[in-house]
Amino acid sequence: MSQVKAVVGRGIPLVGNDIDTDRIIPARFLRCVTFDGLGAQVFADDRSQSQGQHPFDQPQYQGAELLVVNRNFGCGSSREHAPQAIAKWGIKALVGESFAEIFFGNCVAMGIPCVTAAPADVHMLQTWLADNPQFPITLDLEALQVRFGNQAITVSIGEGSRNMFLSGTWDACGQLVAQAALIQETAARLPYIAWSKTA
Amino acid sequence: MSKGTLFDKVWDLHTVGTLPSGQTQLFIGLHLIHEVTSPQAFAMLRERGLKVMFPERTVATVDHIVPTTNQARPFVDSLAEEMMQALEQNCKDNGIRFYNIGSGNQGIVHVIAPEQGLTQPGMTIACGDSHTSTHGAFGAIAFGIGTSQVRDVLASQTLALSKLKVRKVEVNGTLPTGVYAKDVILHIIRKLGVTGGVGFAYEYAGTTFEQMSMEERMTVCNMAIEGGARCGYINPDAVTFEYLKGRDFAPKGAEWDQAVAWWQSIRSDADAEYDDVVVFDAAEIPPTVTWGITPGQGIAVDQQVPTPEELPEKERSIAEEAYRYMDLQPGKPIKGTKVDVCFIGSCTNGRISDLREAAKIAQGRQVAAGIKAFVVPGSERVKQEAEAEGLHEIFKAAGFEWREPGCSMCLAMNPDKLEGRQISASSSNRNFKGRQGSASGRTLLMSPAMVAAAAIAGEVTDVRELL
Numbered sequence: 036m037s038q039v040k041a042v043v044g045r046g047i048p049l050v051g052n053d054i055d056t057d058r059i060i061p062a063r064f065l066r067c068v069t070f071d072g073l074g075a076q077v078f079a080d081d082r083s084q085s086q087g088q089h090p091f092d093q094p095q096y097q098g099a100e101l102l103v104v105n106r107n108f109g110c111g112s113s114r115e116h117a118p119q120a121i122a123k124w125g126i127k128a129l130v131g132e133s134f135a136e137i138f139f140g141n142c143v144a145m146g147i148p149c150v151t152a153a154p155a156d157v158h159m160l161q162t163w164l165a166d167n168p169q170f171p172i173t174l175d176l177e178a179l180q181v182r183f184g185n186q187a188i189t190v191s192i193g194e195g196s197r198n199m200f201l202s203g204t205w206d207a208c209g210q211l212v213a214q215a216a217l218i219q220e221t222a223a224r225l226p227y228i229a230w231s232k233t234a
Numbered sequence: 235m236s237k238g239t240l241f242d243k244v245w246d247l248h249t250v251g252t253l254p255s256g257q258t259q260l261f262i263g264l265h266l267i268h269e270v271t272s273p274q275a276f277a278m279l280r281e282r283g284l285k286v287m288f289p290e291r292t293v294a295t296v297d298h299i300v301p302t303t304n305q306a307r308p309f310v311d312s313l314a315e316e317m318m319q320a321l322e323q324n325c326k327d328n329g330i331r332f333y334n335i336g337s338g339n340q341g342i343v344h345v346i347a348p349e350q351g352l353t354q355p356g357m358t359i360a361c362g363d364s365h366t367s368t369h370g371a372f373g374a375i376a377f378g379i380g381t382s383q384v385r386d387v388l389a390s391q392t393l394a395l396s397k398l399k400v401r402k403v404e405v406n407g408t409l410p411t412g413v414y415a416k417d418v419i420l421h422i423i424r425k426l427g428v429t430g431g432v433g434f435a436y437e438y439a440g441t442t443f444e445q446m447s448m449e450e451r452m453t454v455c456n457m458a459i460e461g462g463a464r465c466g467y468i469n470p471d472a473v474t475f476e477y478l479k480g481r482d483f484a485p486k487g488a489e490w491d492q493a494v495a496w497w498q499s500i501r502s503d504a505d506a507e508y509d510d511v512v513v514f515d516a517a518e519i520p521p522t523v524t525w526g527i528t529p530g531q532g533i534a535v536d537q538q539v540p541t542p543e544e545l546p547e548k549e550r551s552i553a554e555e556a557y558r559y560m561d562l563q564p565g566k567p568i569k570g571t572k573v574d575v576c577f578i579g580s581c582t583n584g585r586i587s588d589l590r591e592a593a594k595i596a597q598g599r600q601v602a603a604g605i606k607a608f609v610v611p612g613s614e615r616v617k618q619e620a621e622a623e624g625l626h627e628i629f630k631a632a633g634f635e636w637r638e639p640g641c642s643m644c645l646a647m648n649p650d651k652l653e654g655r656q657i658s659a660s661s662s663n664r665n666f667k668g669r670q671g672s673a674s675g676r677t678l679l680m681s682p683a684m685v686a687a688a689a690i691a692g693e694v695t696d697v698r699e700l701l
């Protein structure tokens with residue numbers, strides 16, 4: 036599994052609080068059995084309503100890899116289709132004022148860091164990106180900084196999640212399965228296991 | 235740090251160990267799956283050559299995509315049919331119990347697990363659906379997960395998680411007439427905000443919740459997530475045990491007594507410590523309606539849409555967005571707002587008691603001209619029970635459509651959708667932009683009785699005037 040210590044790429048600002056998962060990927064696009072193809076549908080309704088003016092459609096942001104958002108991004112449903120759609124569009128990391136918990140957890144499980152920064156710093160970064168869409172920026176998870184131009188802002192992320200990225204253990208599945216004996220032991224001490232089998 | 239709460243006890247009991255990241259590996263007692271968030275998880279499992287570790291601890295149903303009128307297979311929507319077949323195949327291949335349409339047990343996942351007694355106190359429960367918090371009504375720790383985590387639970391029956399803080403949300407007193415569980419939770423979200431619960435599990439405590447039925451408690455816990463809390467719970471008590479007794483998967487005989495003793499023991503201790511406590515007075519909770527595009531944008535039905543000046547600074551930009559999107563004027567009363575569609579259903583309010591309350595309002599009255607009103611029972615059992623009581627006749631006589639069970643227009647993945655700028659009075663849980671199937675469609679959240687009242691009047695109405 037791959038370590039994620041830094042993400043370097045061009046940034047795309049998406050301004051607005053409480054952008055929910057229904058806006059990131061409207062429900063009609065969840066009628067699928069794979070995540071392929073979601074990239075083209077990300078923010079479908081917002082984009083069609085803003086007629087080419089949505090950042091995800093603006094030419095200067097095509098190919099961007101770091102998404103910069105505001106407060107409570109990704110609130111709403113647990114659909115992993117939302118971060119998957121963002122990732123399939125090309126995003127590799129998010130910087131924001133705050134993230135909804137399930138969205139954040141989904142991103143971790145996909146190897147996509149979401150870091151938070153002070154509102155004023157996020158605004159400054161968004162403004163800078165609007166003026167300098169052509170320059171790459173750096174999210175440095177070791178130094179906990181986002182560097183752009185000759186500036187830097189401090190970012191944060193939960194220590195556990197940060198460790199998972201730095202050590203390349205963000206995909207928990209293998210580690211979980213490896214504990215089979217301990218899992219059986221835990222199950223054995225739960226009183227309800229005996230009476231609530233379903234199959 | 236919380237201590238001695240039900241959350242702490244259940245968490246500790248289910249802890250398998252600590253992962254290198256510092257997160258806890260937590261055992262999941264009950265895993266619920268449905269057609270939308272599971273096919274990719276099974277695909278990931280296959281890619282890695284992994285098997286389902288505890289197939290007997292996963293239960294499947296189909297709810298999001300099912301049509302509520304013509305349920306004949308293959309579904310008219312070929313994408314829906316493909317999802318349905320994927321679920322059928324995955325359950326068959328992995329030995330997972332599946333409640334299919336027509337089994338008598340199908341329905342919205344958060345409605346069927348409690349009604350069959352699958353949901354029990356002291357369990358950890360996960361489902362690839364954010365409203366899994368519903369099951370907390372039984373004193374379970376239940377939360378929504380994403381698809382990669384569905385894969386993790388299938389493969390290991392565990393999840394990698396960081397422990398949450400615990401906030402006690404206390405409401406005391408008797409609810410005024412015309413005020414329902416839905417109003418209580420909309421009120422809490424309005425007061426604590428849509429991000430207020432981030433990082434917390436909510437323990438709903440106090441005499442108001444103690445007096446509630448299990449179905450009312452489920453309505454409250456269902457919307458914990460709309461307040462930002464990943465899970466919400468209520469300590470199990472006599473009401474919980476009474477509800478569970480005799481249900482399909484509830485323990486029987488000597489095991490029942492053992493179970494009750496254990497369920498008692500996992501209640502939060504009287505001297506439990508919480509990370510935070512907030513207290514509300516039931517007498518101050520009004521029939522509540524949302525006017526905006528987040529579930530926190532709620533007001534009393536007899537209030538005006540707030541003006542920007544009345545709102546705290548940080549809520550103003552989203553309010554401006556909401557005025558534009560909803561086309562509602564700040565300072566104007568919400569009462570009298572014309573509606574086009576009235577939807578009664580969903581995992582928040584699609585249970586038998588919800589239908590009974592709505593039927594009381596509908597009885598002997600008529601849906602206003604030009605309004606599309608429909609009732610979607612939460613499950614096949616709810617439908618059957620409602621029909622046995624004659625509720626469907628009351629609804630039909632009043633001009634409501636009576637449908638087959640499913641999620642329906644809660645999120646409109648099936649053919650039930652708003653069209654264009656239509657505005658709905660809805661008993662569901664989310665009023666996000668575009669939530670109900672039209673990119674410009676609008677949603678007003680309220681209790682099922684208030685939805686029925688809106689259908690009769692053709693506009694937002696104070697249900698207290700019809701009681």
Ligand code: SF4
Pocket residue numbers: 297298342343344363365580581582640641644645662663
């Ligand atoms: S009824 Fe609505 S909220 Fe509940 S599970 Fe279905 S889509 Fe989700």
